Amino acid sequence: MTEPTLRLCGRELACRRGGRVLFSGLSFEVAAGEMLMLRGPNGVGKTSLLRLVAGFLAPVSGTVVLQGGRADTPLAQQCHFIAHQNAIKPQLSVEENLRFWLAFLGAGEGSLAADENVRLEEAIAALRLQALRHLPGGVLSAGQKRRLALARIALAPRPVWLLDEPTVGLDTDSQAALCELMRRHLEGGGIIIASTHVDFGMPATRTLEMRPPEQPAAVDGEDDWFGADAAAVQADDDGAAGEGRA
Amino acid sequence: MRAFLAIIARDVRLGLRAGGNIGTAIGFFLTVVVLLPIGIGPDMALLQRIAPGALWIALLLSILLSADRIYTADYEDGSLEVLSTGALPLELVALAKALAHWLIAGLPLAIIAPALGFLLNLELALAPMLLLAMATGSLALSLLASMGAAITVGLRKGGLLISLLILPLYIPLLIFGVSVTTGGSGGPDITWPSYLVLLAIVLLALVVSPLASAAALRAHLR
Numbered sequence: 001m002t003e004p005t006l007r008l009c010g011r012e013l014a015c016r017r018g019g020r021v022l023f024s025g026l027s028f029e030v031a032a033g034e035m036l037m038l039r040g041p042n043g044v045g046k047t048s049l050l051r052l053v054a055g056f057l058a059p060v061s062g063t064v065v066l067q068g069g070r071a072d073t074p075l076a077q078q079c080h081f082i083a084h085q086n087a088i089k090p091q092l093s094v095e096e097n098l099r100f101w102l103a104f105l106g107a108g109e110g111s112l113a114a115d116e117n118v119r120l121e122e123a124i125a126a127l128r129l130q131a132l133r134h135l136p137g138g139v140l141s142a143g144q145k146r147r148l149a150l151a152r153i154a155l156a157p158r159p160v161w162l163l164d165e166p167t168v169g170l171d172t173d174s175q176a177a178l179c180e181l182m183r184r185h186l187e188g189g190g191i192i193i194a195s196t197h198v199d200f201g202m203p204a205t206r207t208l209e210m211r212p213p214e215q216p217a218a219v220d221g222e223d224d225w226f227g228a229d230a231a232a233v234q235a236d237d238d239g240a241a242g243e244g245r246a
Numbered sequence: 247m248r249a250f251l252a253i254i255a256r257d258v259r260l261g262l263r264a265g266g267n268i269g270t271a272i273g274f275f276l277t278v279v280v281l282l283p284i285g286i287g288p289d290m291a292l293l294q295r296i297a298p299g300a301l302w303i304a305l306l307l308s309i310l311l312s313a314d315r316i317y318t319a320d321y322e323d324g325s326l327e328v329l330s331t332g333a334l335p336l337e338l339v340a341l342a343k344a345l346a347h348w349l350i351a352g353l354p355l356a357i358i359a360p361a362l363g364f365l366l367n368l369e370l371a372l373a374p375m376l377l378l379a380m381a382t383g384s385l386a387l388s389l390l391a392s393m394g395a396a397i398t399v400g401l402r403k404g405g406l407l408i409s410l411l412i413l414p415l416y417i418p419l420l421i422f423g424v425s426v427t428t429g430g431s432g433g434p435d436i437t438w439p440s441y442l443v444l445l446a447i448v449l450l451a452l453v454v455s456p457l458a459s460a461a462a463l464r465a466h467l468r
Contacts, residue, residue, distance in 0.1 A: 054327075054331065055331075056327060056330075056467050056468060057468055058468060073333075076330070076331045077331055077332065077333055079331060080331075081327065081328070081331060083324050083327060084324070085322070085323050085324025085327075086323065086324060087323055087324040087325040087327070087328045088323060089256070089260060089319075089323070089325070091259075091260055091263040092256070092259070092260070092263075096259075100252055100255075100256045101328070103248055103249060103251075103252035104249045104252050104253065104328075104329070104332050104334070105249075105328075105332055105333075152328070
């Protein structure tokens with residue numbers, strides 16, 4: 001699905017929202033098969049960082065590059081972005097919602113109709129939506145809507161997943177299903193950036209602790225290679241391969 | 247192309263289901279056309295004279311009324327963000343959404359307008375030209391309305407602003423649309439020249455509206 005050399009790098013990123021600097025001098029690197037967890041208090045800029053990677057926000061300074069990705073495709077089109085809003089139409093059934101996104105996101109991959117049906121069934125099974133498939137989106141509970149939104153990432157293969165608090169409203173079984181989906185994505189050489197307060201227990205996880213810029217950056221661990229005023233970065237490399245940075 | 251058609255199919259389906267656009271637009275159109283003769287009184291000659299213009303104004307207002315729904319729902323539920331990360335350029339997304347609006351609001355109104363014209367004592371001979379002019383012109387109306395909808399997408403009460411922004415752009419369509427319908431009666435026959443100008447405006451809107459809509463949407467997504 002993706003080349004093993006995939007690497008998502010953000011360098012010296014600065015972001016301003018509403019005249020306030022959220023963060024500046026923020027850098028990160030995630031390699032194929034790794035997950036980056038964004039942690040920090042509310043309002044620190046986790047969502048803004050994700051939106052910045054997805055291309056919805058232009059950084060004040062700095063760049064985000066996907067090394068080893070398809071050069072002819074913008075980064076936004078190689079990302080799945082699960083935002084707070086679920087992008088569900090209340091008038092359409094679960095299956096119709098998914099079929100639309102499948103046709104929209106899957107187009108251009110040159111896929112066959114039979115192929116797409118398989119992907120649809122896989123996505124429905126992965127998020128345990130079988131019993132709900134004919135219900136209109138409007139009657140789903142918050143957790144069920146979240147599952148439907150998350151099923152979108154299983155519809156079309158894209159190397160980078162940007163998940164903004166993906167577990168909000170999910171029960172434990174659904175969280176486990178999401179973890180399974182994420183693990184498979186990482187094993188396939190994908191990249192995940194997630195803002196979350198839950199530990200997913202992924203094999204290769206890095207953590208980016210984000211702190212408000214007013215406070216002195218607290219450095220976890222001995223290195224402060226990102227020694228910026230915004231964020232101290234702690235790399236939790238539980239045997240994450242190829243940590244050749246710094 | 248599949249993604250393009252998928253958007254049109256989805257929007258048409260949403261428009262036809264409960265809470266969709268089509269009911270609002272047709273209901274409003276019907277109300278105006280029914281109330282007008284009651285307000286003006288039973289002067290058959292007067293009604294006949296104003297019928298094409300009145301139908302056109304009713305069409306403009308019904309389309310404007312349903313315009314703010316074009317992007318609002320997608321913006322609020324986050325679909326617009328996902329739509330902007332697809333392989334399909336945002337310009338074509340905007341074009342697809344405008345075409346879908348035309349299919350569920352403009353075209354049905356153009357088709358029922360000649361029938362409702364009898365309430366206004368519309369001359370039977372004018373009905374085919376009215377249908378042709380409205381079916382063509384409403385495409386430009388939907389395209390321009392979707393441009394207004396894209397510009398006002400993040401605003402809470404965008405509907406009024408759309409009217410203010412877009413109504414001036416509707417004036418040429420109104421003038422030439424009416425003169426396609428009535429051009430044959432009195433003076434030199436300007437039916438087909440008017441229709442060609444109407445077509446030109448449609449083609450212009452077809453090019454400008456997707457570009458402008460996409461630019462506005464990109465600005466709002468930031």
